[in-house]
Amino acid sequence: MRTEGPITGEQIAERLNVTRAALRPDLAILVMAGIIDARPKVGYYYTGKNTFNMLVEEISRIKxxxxxxxxxxxxxxxxxxxxxxxxxxxxxxxxxxxxxxxxxxxxxxxxxxxxxxxxxxxxxxxxxxxxxxxxxxxxxxxxxxxxxxxxxxxxxxxxxxxxxxxxxxxxxxxxxxxxxxxxxxxxxxxxxxxxxxx
Amino acid sequence: MRTEGPITGEQIAERLNVTRAALRPDLAILVMAGIIDARPKVGYYYTGKNTFNMLVEEISRIKxxxxxxxxxxxxxxxxxxxxxxxxxxxxxxxxxxxxxxxxxxxxxxxxxxxxxxxxxxxxxxxxxxxxxxxxxxxxxxxxxxxxxxxxxxxxxxxxxxxxxxxxxxxxxxxxxxxxxxxxxxxxxxxxxxxxxxx
The missing domain is CATH 3.10.580.10 (CBS-domain)
Structure with a gap:
């Protein structure tokens, strides 16, 4: 996702040689954690966020x-x-x-x-x-x-x-x-x- | 895990009515993210951490x-x-x-x-x-x-x-x-x- 995103769930499954069903919970957790995001009909992409970037965002929001x-x-x-x-x-x-x-x-x-x-x-x-x-x-x-x-x-x-x-x-x-x-x-x-x- | 941890992978699978294999990738990601941790022969437990607590830890480390x-x-x-x-x-x-x-x-x-x-x-x-x-x-x-x-x-x-x-x-x-x-x-x-x- 980092290098080739946005990429569909199907493409990821194919690339990793797993079923889409097996992939689903992992993708859900990564989306929940904010590390990746999904755009309908486009695919998953890497947000570039990690806990440290979230710290930066947290600080930037204070007025x-x-x-x-x-x-x-x-x-x-x-x-x-x-x-x-x-x-x-x-x-x-x-x-x-x-x-x-x-x-x-x-x-x-x-x-x-x-x-x-x-x-x-x-x-x-x-x-x-x-x-x-x-x-x-x-x-x-x-x-x-x-x-x-x-x-x-x-x-x-x-x-x-x-x-x-x-x-x-x-x-x-x-x-x-x-x-x-x-x-x-x-x-x-x-x-x-x-x-x-x- | 939050209320009953430490709890084994087997017990979680039973409780959620899924296979241990289905559970494994999800648990791995939560461990990687630092949200839960695993102790051998004891089980998984909730660390109480979230991104905000990580911010606190990050700040506390600076001397x-x-x-x-x-x-x-x-x-x-x-x-x-x-x-x-x-x-x-x-x-x-x-x-x-x-x-x-x-x-x-x-x-x-x-x-x-x-x-x-x-x-x-x-x-x-x-x-x-x-x-x-x-x-x-x-x-x-x-x-x-x-x-x-x-x-x-x-x-x-x-x-x-x-x-x-x-x-x-x-x-x-x-x-x-x-x-x-x-x-x-x-x-x-x-x-x-x-x-x-x-």
């Missing part, structure tokens, strides 16, 4: 909405000092900067704040707008993207988290609706490994 | 040594300022504080540094010893622990990473040999999902 956290946001006129306070109060590593109506304007991480804190300036006087990563450099995800795709973005772009957004217009205007972090993905990994999620 | 990163360490007499510099140079979120001989003395995170940076003190004059999390509160892992167990520790204790240690004595004296982060686990998740790791 960002299934694991995302609530976003923590501050208005654009917040000071760096107040952003740090917000981070500690909410116990998050990333804060989203938003304009009127929850429109995403930028992202601030602990790393951004630590960099500015090393300087000699007064953190109360530094506006978050100056230190945030602006929209042009922000990688986003959406609630219905697969966690796998989003996790790839996190790894490839070397960021700690992605804002989960809802596009409002074609020109990168987004409402921020969630937050996908490496903590979410680590927790998902634990749940998968413990058999708690399927 | 910390397979995904860990190189640890970034500073001596105990380093200033908070220099720890921040090290963090930026090495691009890590956690630095390990070590005594002579690489003995782990404490852990410093971006969060610890941000907290101290908010104060009015001179970061050059604050020794890392004052701000680090001391050994009594540190959760550790070892290279041969499963990533799953280590990931559980990360989630349950709400930490960003675990030092990978080699115990040197019974009284919590450890040499630090690695670093297991949520980035390592996110990357592992991507590799599992892409079918790149088995």
């Amino acid at each position: 960002v909405r299934d694991v995302q956290s609530v976003p923590v946001v501050v208005p654009t006129n917040t000071s760096a000092y107040d952003v740090i306070v917000t981070m500690f109060l909410e116990d998050v590593g990333t804060v989203y900067v938003v304009e009127q109506g929850g429109i995403l304007a930028g992202v601030v991480s602990r790393k951004d704040l630590l960099k500015i804190a090393m300087g000699s300036g007064d953190l109360h006087k530094v506006p978050v707008k100056v230190i945030m990563t602006p929209m042009t450099k922000i990688i986003v995800t959406t609630a219905d993207e697969s966690v796998l795709e989003a996790a790839k973005k996190i790894i490839d772009n070397e960021v700690d988290s992605l804002p989960v957004v809802r596009p409002l217009a074609a020109d990168r205007t987004y409402e921020v609706v969630g937050r996908l972090t490496k903590t979410n993905i680590t927790r998902l990994f634990v749940e998968l490994g413990e058999g708690k999620r399927r | 910390v040594r397979d995904v860990q990163s190189v640890p970034v360490v500073v001596p105990t007499n380093t200033s908070a300022y220099d720890v921040i510099v090290t963090m930026f140079l090495e691009d890590v979120g956690t630095v390990y504080v070590v005594e002579q001989g690489g003995i782990l003395a404490g852990v410093v995170s971006r969060k610890d540094l941000l907290k101290i940076a908010m104060g009015s003190g001179d970061l050059h004059k604050v020794p890392v010893k004052v701000i680090m999390t001391p050994m009594t509160k540190i959760i550790v892992t070892t290279a041969d622990e499963s990533v799953l167990e280590a990931a559980k520790k990360i989630i349950d204790n709400e930490v960003d990473s675990l030092p990978v240690v080699r115990p040197l004595a019974a009284d919590r004296t450890y040499e630090v040999v690695g670093r297991l982060t949520k980035t390592n686990i996110t990357r592992l998740f991507v590799e599992l999902g892409e079918g790149k790791r088995r």
Whole structure:
């Protein structure tokens, strides 16, 4: 089947020199297991699946909405000092900067704040707008993207988290609706490994 | 088999009112798939496995040594300022504080540094010893622990990473040999999902 499929049950029986009846239960089990499939009037063919590929499928089905956290946001006129306070109060590593109506304007991480804190300036006087990563450099995800795709973005772009957004217009205007972090993905990994999620 | 196993091939054939010969290929496939197993002179029994449990086993086999990163360490007499510099140079979120001989003395995170940076003190004059999390509160892992167990520790204790240690004595004296982060686990998740790791 792997090399010559689709192939009919009759052809297989002939090739293996057995009766079709003898073949039937074996084929039924292989179909049930998802390893082969049958198309009416065409024949049996190899699906290319094994338990490992099923693992891949299982993982690919999980969406960002299934694991995302609530976003923590501050208005654009917040000071760096107040952003740090917000981070500690909410116990998050990333804060989203938003304009009127929850429109995403930028992202601030602990790393951004630590960099500015090393300087000699007064953190109360530094506006978050100056230190945030602006929209042009922000990688986003959406609630219905697969966690796998989003996790790839996190790894490839070397960021700690992605804002989960809802596009409002074609020109990168987004409402921020969630937050996908490496903590979410680590927790998902634990749940998968413990058999708690399927 | 699920309720009455182990059960012999003969008994199954009798129960299903078929010949043992008719049964043989079906049993062979179920054994191959790992869903049942056979013990000589005892009979067939249900293993309780399905593709999902196999996923769990697959994940449980991966060890910390397979995904860990190189640890970034500073001596105990380093200033908070220099720890921040090290963090930026090495691009890590956690630095390990070590005594002579690489003995782990404490852990410093971006969060610890941000907290101290908010104060009015001179970061050059604050020794890392004052701000680090001391050994009594540190959760550790070892290279041969499963990533799953280590990931559980990360989630349950709400930490960003675990030092990978080699115990040197019974009284919590450890040499630090690695670093297991949520980035390592996110990357592992991507590799599992892409079918790149088995």
